[in-house]
Amino acid sequence: MLAFSLLGISAYSQVDPYLWLEEIESDQSMEWVRAQNVKTTAVMEKEPGFGTLKASFLNAMNDTEKIDYPSVVKDMVYNFWKDETHVRGIWRRTSKVLYMQNKCEWETILDLDALSEKDNKKWVFHGASWLEPNFDRCLISLSNGGTDEDIVREFDVVKKEFVAGGFELPTSKGGAVWLNENEIIVARNFGDGSMTTSGYPRIVKRLKRGQKLEDAVVIREAPEDVMGLWPGSSYIDGKRQITLYEAQSFYSHDLYYWNDNKLLLLELPKDSEMQEIYAGMLLIRLNSDWEVSGTTFKSGDLVSVNEAQLIKGKLDVRLAFRPDAKTSVEGVSATKDGVLLNTIYNVNSVLYRLNYVSNTWESSEVETPKLGQISIIEADRKESGYFYQYSNFITPPTVYFKDGQNTTIVRQGKKKFNADDLEVHQYEVKSKDGTTVPYFMVHKKGMELDEHNPTLVYAYGGFNVSITPSYDVRTGIGWLDQGGVYVIANIRGGGEFGPAWHQAAMKEKRQNAYDDFYSVCEDLIRRKVTSPEHLGAFGWSNGGLMAGVVATQRPDLFNAVIIGAPLLDMQRFNKLLAGASWMGEYGDPDLEEDWAYIQKYSPYHNVHAGKKYPEVFIITSTKDDRVHPAHARKMAARMMEQGHP
Known part of the structure; x- marks a missing residue:
């Protein structure tokens, strides 16, 4: 790893004293990591209620009253299960009949705890x-x-x-x-x-x-x-x-x-995404316009391509579904009776069924709970019935089995925090360039608009990933139960409104995502929900980059920022682990024209001594072999060197 990490950096090494932290498990790096963990743990343990909160998290995570999600194979249901007894987990099965009756007789197929002990x-x-x-x-x-x-x-x-x-x-x-x-x-x-x-x-x-x-x-x-x-x-x-x-x-x-x-x-657009195969047709989601025989299919469309003709080098393309400006295609699953199309409309899930009739695709909305997140758990092209899950911010996950017009609740998730006195609202705000950006806010009923409400704002804003309402136990126990306000900002870079929403924050347009985030935060302050003294930001992975950017670009807006599994050194991200694969999102920092815009927001290059920043909590894992832990390590080291909290 050392040879890979240090490849081609001789010029930059003169100005970066923390390259040694890129050596993931060297003695020097791990000694530094352990020292920081000791300091961090000591600070956290001094916080009132930390022990109680930690115990609550552990109880929730180890609770055996959780959903046993189905994976159907023939007439059996397989499930991977973890609890306090099975820390690493067991792979097990029962009959589908007993699963549907909630009378499972589980048979262990593979015990990972026993295997781990055997293999060390x-x-x-x-x-x-x-x-x-x-x-x-x-x-x-x-x-x-x-x-x-x-x-x-x-x-x-x-x-x-x-x-x-x-x-x-x-x-x-x-x-x-x-x-x-x-x-x-x-x-x-x-x-x-x-x-x-x-x-x-x-x-x-x-x-x-x-x-x-x-x-x-x-x-x-x-x-x-x-x-x-x-x-x-x-x-x-x-x-x-x-x-x-x-x-x-x-x-x-x-x-x-x-x-x-x-x-x-296969002669398909390079930026298209094959979603499913059904009735001899490939179902493709387009991320740019595609002209075929004089017909232009639009970016965001779901189209079908005749497989037999495609193999012969010919194109027979039909429009399967065209989303409007507030809709995006999220997923496609084949069943015996048609195709399930999972979409998002205004950041809430809507499920459709598609059928191919007389050389034309027809769509009809499937009756499901509204204003939440839907995911298809299990669908089989040989079966008409399927399992799906629904949840929202205050409703625990519920697993449904739907076959035709018949819908059965198969599993109901346990309430892990008090949602009875919570309410959810969706708002919109104009971003810096006039784009309308939606956000959700969850808070206690009767909240006073007095600027004093502790508020945590989360966003991701990248890689075409959509953030929809879902039941988050950790946020519920650790924040909402404590009286906090929780906000999700659906900033550009995500997939909430189709390819254009994502593309509006790619490469040289990345700043749009951060401007969207600031607009949401400023709207919360304008509406007197909170104030900078009580406002925090949170992001993970690409969202961790976002958190690092907002902490360094707009420290005046926040009192605390949580930076999780982040990218932070954007000059070297393409040289660390899987980083080169993300140049399609961020650009290539080795190209002068790309580095010109990347350096403007790269957190590692925009944190300075003598400037006041919000208190940051930076999280990473030594075992993360996707986002290199050096991003977090080096940022922490630089901030400590400069005397920041």
Whole structure:
């Protein structure tokens, strides 16, 4: 890691005294980390009520009265379960009949606590890839400590044991899918030169049972400067289709079909997203306009592409769904009777059913609870019924099973905090450039507009990710129960209003997201909900970058800022772990024209001695192999050097 981290930085090393903190687990770095943790813990433990609050969090997280989410395989329901007894978790199953009756007789398939003790690892379950159509074996992915890297091992679900001499892949980022019972398609770290500059695989191989990984046959080798190459697999109507997804960036990719040892590049827009396959058609979400035979399909549209014609090099494209200005397409799932389309309208979920009738797509809204977040938990193209979940800020998750007009509540989440005296409102405010930005506010009923309400504002604002109303136990216990006001700002960069909303904060337009956030905060102050003395900001990952930016750009607005798993050194983000894969979002800091706008907001380069900043709490994980912990470490070190709290 050291060789990778220090590649090409000799010029910059003269002005950055904290490059050594990029050495993730060196003795010097870890000694520094432990020292900061001791200081931080001491400060937190002095806070009144800290012990009580910590106990409340632990009780909520270990509560066995939680939802056992279903993953349906044939007539069985599988579930991964963690509690105080099963800290690392167990993979278990029961019959679908008993699950629907809430009379589960769970049978443990794999005990990760026992396996972790046996292997002397801290295994985290990353899921299973099933061998269809028999579903008697799967490829299980396990991560040591929760990193993105994992191992892959073949598992026999009938015997409930790993297959002796079966498929076993070493620790790596990548993926593996079944070709048949004796062959798998794999993307891994195959050694020197096999990974991209983003740290993802660039080679996909066909591996036979009993064959050494180095002897597997190469299917595709991508250039080193792409983001990554991953295999996929579908099994529809008795036919298995292998796909290869070759990403040039987060927002540009090539999609290949692999059949009979031949690769076929599908002639689809590079920035489109394949959502589902249904009735011989690929369902594609567009992120830019696409003209086909004189017809222009719009950015944000969901279109269908005839698969058989596409393979022949011809395009038969139909409009499946066109969202309006306040609607975005979030997800697509196939069922026996049609396609489920999960959308967002004005930052609340709306579910539709699509049917293909007489060469035309027809849509009808599905009756579901309103003003909240809906997610499809389980849908099967061979079944008409499906499971979905609904929640909002004050309503715990509820799992429904819907089949035709019949809807059954299958599971009801337990209330973990007092929501009876809470109310929710949605407001809008004009941003700096006149764009209307919505935000949600949750608070106690009868709240006085006296400028003294402790208020925490959260946002993400990137990567086309939509933030919708959901039930957050930690926020409920740790903030709302304590009398705080909680605000979610749906700033640009997210996907709440389709591709244009996201694209309005990409690269040189990134400042729009931060201006949106300031507009929301200033509106709260203008409406006398709070004041800078009582206002805090919070963000995680890309939202952690946002939190770092607002703390350094507008310290006058906030009294405290929580900066979680952040990007902060935006001059070196593309050289740290998966950072190069995010240049499609932020730009390339090695290009003079891109660094010209990036440096204006890079928190690590815009914190200065002698300037007053809000108190910050910076959080990271040594095991984070996606966002490098050095971002948080270096920012903390620089702020302490400058004498900031």
